[in-house]
Amino acid sequence: MTTEPIIETKPKRRVKNFALLSNRAGAMFLTPAGLLVSVFVIVPFFWVIFVSFTNRTLLGSTALNPEFVGLANYFALFDGSNFFQRGQFGFSLILTTQFVLASALLGQALLGLLLAWLIQTVPPAVKRLTETFVIAAWILPEVVIGFAWFAFLDRDQGTLNALLGTVGLPPGDFLLQQPFWVIVVFNTWRGAAFSMMLFSSAFSSIPPSYFQAADVAGASSWQKFKDIGLPLIRGHIVTDLILITMWTFNTFTPFLLTNGGPSYRTELVSIYNYRVAFNDFQFGKGAAVGVIMMLINLAFALIYLSIGRKKKVR
Amino acid sequence: MKLTLPAFIGRIAFSALAALIGAAFALPLLWFLFAPFNARAELGLAIPDPWTLSNFVTVFGNSFAVQALWNSLIQSVGGVILVGAAATLAAYALSRSSLPGKGAVTYILLLFSSVVSGSAAMVPIFLIVSAAGLIDTHLAVILTFAGGLLPTAMFILRDFIDSIPKSYEESAMVAGASPVQAFFDVALPVIRPGIVVVVVWGFVNIWGSFLIPFILLRSDDQMPASVAIYSFYSEAGTPIVTLLAAYSLIYSLPVIALYLFVSWKFGFRFFGGIKA
Amino acid sequence: MASVEFSNVTKIFGNFNAVSDVSFSIGDGEFVCLLGPSGCGKTTSLRMIAGLETPTSGKLLIGGEDVTHYHPKDRQISMVFQDYALYPHMNLADNIAYPLKVRGKSVTERHGRAKEVADVLKIGHLLDRLPSQISGGQQQRTSLARALVYPSQVYLFDEPLSNLDAKLRLEARGFLNHLQRDMGMTAVYVTHDQAEAMALATRIAVMDQGKIVQYASPIEIYRRPATTFVANFVGNPPMNLVPVEAVQGDGQLRPSADGLVLGGLAMSSGIGTALGAGKTLTLGIRPEHLSIAEPGAANTIAGKLFANENMGPESLVTIERPDGSRVTARIFTDDHIALDQAVKLSFSSEHVHLFDGAGNRIPADGETPI
Numbered sequence: 027m028t029t030e031p032i033i034e035t036k037p038k039r040r041v042k043n044f045a046l047l048s049n050r051a052g053a054m055f056l057t058p059a060g061l062l063v064s065v066f067v068i069v070p071f072f073w074v075i076f077v078s079f080t081n082r083t084l085l086g087s088t089a090l091n092p093e094f095v096g097l098a099n100y101f102a103l104f105d106g107s108n109f110f111q112r113g114q115f116g117f118s119l120i121l122t123t124q125f126v127l128a129s130a131l132l133g134q135a136l137l138g139l140l141l142a143w144l145i146q147t148v149p150p151a152v153k154r155l156t157e158t159f160v161i162a163a164w165i166l167p168e169v170v171i172g173f174a175w176f177a178f179l180d181r182d183q184g185t186l187n188a189l190l191g192t193v194g195l196p197p198g199d200f201l202l203q204q205p206f207w208v209i210v211v212f213n214t215w216r217g218a219a220f221s222m223m224l225f226s227s228a229f230s231s232i233p234p235s236y237f238q239a240a241d242v243a244g245a246s247s248w249q250k251f252k253d254i255g256l257p258l259i260r261g262h263i264v265t266d267l268i269l270i271t272m273w274t275f276n277t278f279t280p281f282l283l284t285n286g287g288p289s290y291r292t293e294l295v296s297i298y299n300y301r302v303a304f305n306d307f308q309f310g311k312g313a314a315v316g317v318i319m320m321l322i323n324l325a326f327a328l329i330y331l332s333i334g335r336k337k338k339v340r
Numbered sequence: 341m342k343l344t345l346p347a348f349i350g351r352i353a354f355s356a357l358a359a360l361i362g363a364a365f366a367l368p369l370l371w372f373l374f375a376p377f378n379a380r381a382e383l384g385l386a387i388p389d390p391w392t393l394s395n396f397v398t399v400f401g402n403s404f405a406v407q408a409l410w411n412s413l414i415q416s417v418g419g420v421i422l423v424g425a426a427a428t429l430a431a432y433a434l435s436r437s438s439l440p441g442k443g444a445v446t447y448i449l450l451l452f453s454s455v456v457s458g459s460a461a462m463v464p465i466f467l468i469v470s471a472a473g474l475i476d477t478h479l480a481v482i483l484t485f486a487g488g489l490l491p492t493a494m495f496i497l498r499d500f501i502d503s504i505p506k507s508y509e510e511s512a513m514v515a516g517a518s519p520v521q522a523f524f525d526v527a528l529p530v531i532r533p534g535i536v537v538v539v540v541w542g543f544v545n546i547w548g549s550f551l552i553p554f555i556l557l558r559s560d561d562q563m564p565a566s567v568a569i570y571s572f573y574s575e576a577g578t579p580i581v582t583l584l585a586a587y588s589l590i591y592s593l594p595v596i597a598l599y600l601f602v603s604w605k606f607g608f609r610f611f612g613g614i615k616a
Numbered sequence: 617m618a619s620v621e622f623s624n625v626t627k628i629f630g631n632f633n634a635v636s637d638v639s640f641s642i643g644d645g646e647f648v649c650l651l652g653p654s655g656c657g658k659t660t661s662l663r664m665i666a667g668l669e670t671p672t673s674g675k676l677l678i679g680g681e682d683v684t685h686y687h688p689k690d691r692q693i694s695m696v697f698q699d700y701a702l703y704p705h706m707n708l709a710d711n712i713a714y715p716l717k718v719r720g721k722s723v724t725e726r727h728g729r730a731k732e733v734a735d736v737l738k739i740g741h742l743l744d745r746l747p748s749q750i751s752g753g754q755q756q757r758t759s760l761a762r763a764l765v766y767p768s769q770v771y772l773f774d775e776p777l778s779n780l781d782a783k784l785r786l787e788a789r790g791f792l793n794h795l796q797r798d799m800g801m802t803a804v805y806v807t808h809d810q811a812e813a814m815a816l817a818t819r820i821a822v823m824d825q826g827k828i829v830q831y832a833s834p835i836e837i838y839r840r841p842a843t844t845f846v847a848n849f850v851g852n853p854p855m856n857l858v859p860v861e862a863v864q865g866d867g868q869l870r871p872s873a874d875g876l877v878l879g880g881l882a883m884s885s886g887i888g889t890a891l892g893a894g895k896t897l898t899l900g901i902r903p904e905h906l907s908i909a910e911p912g913a914a915n916t917i918a919g920k921l922f923a924n925e926n927m928g929p930e931s932l933v934t935i936e937r938p939d940g941s942r943v944t945a946r947i948f949t950d951d952h953i954a955l956d957q958a959v960k961l962s963f964s965s966e967h968v969h970l971f972d973g974a975g976n977r978i979p980a981d982g983e984t985p986i
């Protein structure tokens with residue numbers, strides 16, 4: 027092979043310290059994302075703190091010239107005389123805690139774990155069918171889900187009451203009678219897919235030889251679950267619990283089913299925040315609710331990230 | 341392998357239990373399989389007689405409904421273009437440049453993005469958008485979602501780019517390519533699957549969102565389909581069930597299609613981890 | 617083609633010295649192998665020539681021009697990567713022609729030239745395949761073709777054959793050797809396979825812990841390893857090293873160790889200096905210079921038979937000495953030799969290498985580089 031002599035005299039680019047992307051270009055590449063995130067994530071974080079110390083409203087004189095009111099909004103939220111009454115912040119906070127415990131930690135996580143274990147062992151056809159519906163509940167847009175449940179629970183025609191009728195049970199108007207349990211079941215149904223997928227990918231990352239060894243030793247399915255499956259996915263369980271707790275704590279979806287009612291009985295903090303800010307137009311007070319929600323989120327996020335970091339180091 | 345009788349019964353019991361749970365999950369959705377094709381649909385479960393597409397004709401004759409779908413599309417596509425482009429650039433910089441402090445930036449972004457949820461920050465988001473004079477515009481929704489989805493999108497993409505050998509760009513540069521050429525000729529095509537995932541994820545998130553457009557938009561001609569559906573069944577005394585059924589189905593189709601696309605292309609687990 | 621020169625080059629990652637104060641030059645048309653164990657800084661040195669790492673201090677010259685701070689694209693070099701770095705979205709033709717594309721050549725010229733090079737490398741019939749659709753050996757040749765498609769001052773190789781199986785590797789090695797003779801390319805080739813280095817290099821730079829221990833022709837490195845490290849790294853199996861106590865008598869050196877019988881070695885000024893520093897020296901003998909001792913052999917080393925491996929044209933006989941150290945001999949015979957428990961190996965004193973207490977070679981008087 028022959029090669030022509032090299033005559034190249036174009037100007038040479040000089041670099042102080044070579045990197046695939048120079049620091050200047052790197053900074054330019056980061057700018058658009060940096061601006062968007064700053065304005066819509068970081069600024070709101072600080073702004074909400076600021077607004078929570080004012081009596082800002084949507085309309086009226088305090089809309090344009092809000093006054094500084096110190097901790098008044100927080101005192102209003104934590105007013106001992108009516109803290110636990112329906113429609114007050116304390117009621118919402120306790121309701122949300124119960125909601126998270128029942129629908130996320132018990133409902134979603136346990137059901138997800140059960141499903142993940144079941145679909146490991148059942149025939150592929152059953153597995154696919156079950157997965158399809160569980161995941162459909164999770165990926166469909168929230169308003170569609172809200173409306174589907176609205177129809178499902180309808181007092182006179184709903185599928186649920188029709189079904190109860192066929193087995194001889196009396197119909198009920200569940201949205202009125204048991205609104206809290208309705209949103210608990212609703213949220214469990216809506217979100218179990220995530221836990222199922224997380225756990226089933228965790229289970230499938232366990233080498234099959236572990237289970238085969240147990241089979242040879244004559245272990246039952248329950249023993250395999252308890253002695254091999256569960257201990258090996260402990261890390262995933264912690265991750266799952268933190269994530270679904272955060273999501274359930276912040277969810278607004280039950281609003282689409284109950285509007286927070288009847289008479290505030292399903293008013294989660296997110297819905298309470300919406301009502302205070304956008305029905306009562308008390309932005310200052312709404313901002314204070316936002317700050318408290320963010321503090322709670324922060325606690326969970328720090329736990330989550332510190333676990334993630336430990337994993338990386340290991 | 342031969343099964344003993346108890347093991348065989350155990351298998352059957354497992355399958356029955358799985359099928360039962362599957363059925364319980366299917367129940368609230370069953371209605372959607374029939375009502376859209378039933379010209380006389382009500383809230384009760386009924387087999388259409390006859391099966392018809394007339395409900396869909398009604399939807400496409402309803403200018404408000406059509407406009408709302410169109411608005412959803414504008415907001416989702418707009419948001420996704422912003423998220424896709426900004427996240428790709430930023431993730432590339434986080435992975436390939438040696439900027440000081442980029443690890444800390446990623447950590448802080450991740451922290452903020454999980455702390456500042458839409459339902460916690462609705463007040464300041466509304467105030468910022470009003471201050472910018474963007475209330476009741478598509479841009480308000482687009483920008484808000486771009487900002488909110490970006491940290492996670494950047495994080496997913498950065499991990500993806502980190503897993504791609506640097507020798508692709510290095511070999512291009514040694515062969516004479518400028519950094520810009522190496523980025524467009526070599527890096528971008530290799531990163532594309534990651535971008536597709538982020539874009540699909542972003543699209544599904546914006547398309548399905550309710551709270552943010554509900555707060556930031558007022559007039560009918562800006563409403564996305566999610567808010568339209570909500571107002572169809574919450575405001576009017578008795579909802580027009582036929583229209584709603586068909587409309588909800590149409591509105592769900594892109595999400596279902598994208599889900600199928602992603603699970604066909606990347607396997608079903610992948611989608612699992614990334615819905616925020 | 618051009619020369620390459622390292623002048624006091626140091627590369628520090630964080631607080632780790634990957635390359636420390638290295639100076640050496642590679643002549644125009646030379647094929648230099650960087651040889652050394654994992655982590656010794658070979659790849660880092662190569663990447664500094666390419667411009668993919670910037671030296672922490674020192675200067676790098678290509679063709680006499682200081683390129684220390686030039687961007688890789690402006691160095692007019694070619695590089696073959698260990699993982700080949702073929703672009704998965706381009707077919708072979710576009711992969712091979714990519715360097716021409718960034719040089720603004722027309723499509724016809726690009727593809728014509730790619731075809732030419734590909735034909736030489738016997739992949740001309742695969743040009744419209746994607747990299748994922750060809751074998752590992754073909755991928756390797758594609759990456760070589762991409763490096764050869766444009767005129768270059770220096771060709772850089774980072775363990776280009778390490779992902780091939782043994783047979784393909786030999787074949788590719790032969791081809792590279794032929795190419796070097798044909799083109800007279802200046803090449804820097806990183807490997808930790810000493811046989812590859814011996815076969816290809818005009819000179820070998822043996823590296824250890826970020827430093828160059830010896831930089832010489834393959835034959836010199838084989839015959840006169842500068843240190844026990846080099847002696848131990850080059851050769852297959854490596855040189856046997858036996859610590860000895862050295863005593864001087866009647867103008868001769870008499871090394872002694874358990875089981876070693878060695879008549880005197882001629883004294884030299886080097887030995888004198890070494891003995892000034894300590895009485896413990898290291899004696900080196902290559903396995904191919906040992907044989908089963910005939911009765912009455914002058915120089916022998918004895919031990920218990922440890923292993924006797926028949927390799928076809930040769931046998932590897934390993935004995936264990938009283939202190940537990942082992943000595944291996946390469947015995948050239950087609951037959952499997954039967955051996956007793958006690959084995960004596962003999963050697964001629966001209967094949968003895970001596971290293972001082974610090975492991976540096978003690979040169980014979982009048983020893984000049986080959």
Ligand SMILES: Nc1ncnc2c1ncn2[C@@H]1O[C@H](COP(=O)(O)OP(=O)(O)OP(=O)(O)O)[C@@H](O)[C@H]1O
Nearest residue numbers: 629630632634653654655656657658659660661808
């Ligand atoms: N970017 C980097 N950051 C930190 N340390 C590095 C970096 N690149 C290389 N090193 C370290 O520098 C040392 C030399 O690395 P180098 O890749 O040059 O070794 P090598 O001789 O090519 O080894 P091998 O035969 O394993 O490829 C190694 O210890 C390595 O860990």
Ligand SMILES: [Mg+2]
Nearest residue numbers: 658659660806
């Ligand atoms: Mg290396």
